[in-house]
Amino acid sequence: MTPTGPTYERYEGTEAAEQLDTFVAAYEEVYAEPPYREGPRDVAEFIEHYQVHARRAGMRLVIARDGDQVIGFTYGYLLPADSQWWNNVREDLPDEFTAEDGTRTWVILELAVRKEWRRLGVAAGLHTLLLEGLTVERVTLTVRPEPEAKAAQSAYATWGYREVGLSHPWDEAPFYTAMVLDLGRPTT
Numbered sequence: 604m605t606p607t608g609p610t611y612e613r614y615e616g617t618e619a620a621e622q623l624d625t626f627v628a629a630y631e632e633v634y635a636e637p638p639y640r641e642g643p644r645d646v647a648e649f650i651e652h653y654q655v656h657a658r659r660a661g662m663r664l665v666i667a668r669d670g671d672q673v674i675g676f677t678y679g680y681l682l683p684a685d686s687q688w689w690n691n692v693r694e695d696l697p698d699e700f701t702a703e704d705g706t707r708t709w710v711i712l713e714l715a716v717r718k719e720w721r722r723l724g725v726a727a728g729l730h731t732l733l734l735e736g737l738t739v740e741r742v743t744l745t746v747r748p749e750p751e752a753k754a755a756q757s758a759y760a761t762w763g764y765r766e767v768g769l770s771h772p773w774d775e776a777p778f779y780t781a782m783v784l785d786l787g788r789p790t791t
Contacts, residue, residue, distance in 0.1 A: 612665065612666045612668070615663050616662055618664075619662050619663060619664035620658070620662070629717055632717055656680060656712060660683065660705065661681035662678070664676065669720065674716060677713060679709055679710050679742075681739070688743065692781045706738075707741070708740065709739045709741075709742045710743050712744075714729060722754070734786075740786060741786055742786060743781065743784075744759070744764070745779035745780060763784050763785075765782060765784075767781050768781050
């Protein structure tokens with residue numbers, strides 16, 4: 604890492620959609636590792652999903668760089684009122700918890716840092732800038748439960764996330780731990 608540390612760039616809406624080529628190599632590198640072990644087909648699916656996600660309300664992307672090199676990224680958006688996000692959680696969550704209105708919950712879909720730059724505060728920097736200025740009640744994400752993801756699990760717990768259940772987003776998908784960070788809506 605450079606003596607001045609990483610730099611961060613935040614993109615919103617259509618600007619975020621235009622940045623896919625900037626960070627897809629970092630995605631490919633990070634998610635080739637355990638527990639993910641993603642290959643070319645998985646990366647192609649990610650690219651398709653990102654193009655859909657980039658059109659969602661509230662879309663925001665943050666890229667971390669060391670000089671010209673992308674060292675990490677994160678992105679997310681507002682859960683829509685008709686979101687199926689909570690249907691993937693196996694626990695019986697109350698209706699008042701799962702109700703979405705398009706402004707209540709912000710979801711983090713990816714937060715990844717390349718191996719050489721882990722445990723240096725890059726993930727925390729990405730997370731902070733990603734959430735900065737959001738006016739939502741809460742943030743949700745999922746994390747793999749395997750031991751290889753222990754650092755991510757610990758980081759989320761340190762940042763105030765709590766577990767709300769086990770998520771299984773589609774039949775062939777692995778299981779994830781669903782987590783929520785309560786922010787509260789700012790008063791005006």
